[in-house]
Amino acid sequence: MDSPFMQRVAEGLASSGIRVIRFEFPYMQRRRDTGKRGAPDPGPILMQFFRDTIDKVGGGSSLVIGGKSMGGRIASMVADEADVLGSVCLGYPFHPPGRPDKTRTRHLENLRTSTLILQGTRDSFGSPEDVARYKLSPSIRVKWLEDGDHSFKPRARSGRTEADNVGAAIALVAEFISGR
Secondary structure, X not given: OOOHHHHHHHHXXXXXXXXXXXXXXXXXXXXXXXXXXXXXXXXXXXXXXHHHHHHHOOOHHHOEEEEEOHHHHHHHHHHHHHOOOEEEEEOOOOOOOOOOOOOOOHHHHOOOOOEEEEEEOOOOOOOHHHHHOOOOOOOEEEEEEXXXXXXXXXXXXXXXXXXXXXXXHHHHXXXXXXXX
């Protein structure tokens, strides 16, 4: 939650008047406490932790939830059940890098919650060509950040900067949230 990327996004949204609440999943808390890397907790534990966090802040009916990569995926997996206003995925992990056949999209086919997915056009977890082949619910909007990787960072030769893409992402998320 304290990565430079998440810090920039949170500050950018806050400066747009959007209240941002960040948290870490249990496995990230353990990493911070012990300094040792470990595998993420199983999906059911991550989903329950997200549900518990939603409950702690007053319930989903007034929230847009989301996250970066796996955090966004988990948010999209609990969104319908939590009855949130919307969900935002910053760099969705549609598949493991180099494995477009091993998709993580089944729940996205019937997602009812209005969802914004922001993806870099060079994201190794899901390129425009990959995503075009997936069956996604009509409630999902995918927006592409030019020449961005999984963290929206473009190549130097693109003429864009990371700040350009992160700024564009912040504007798209703020627009999405204001429409809820």
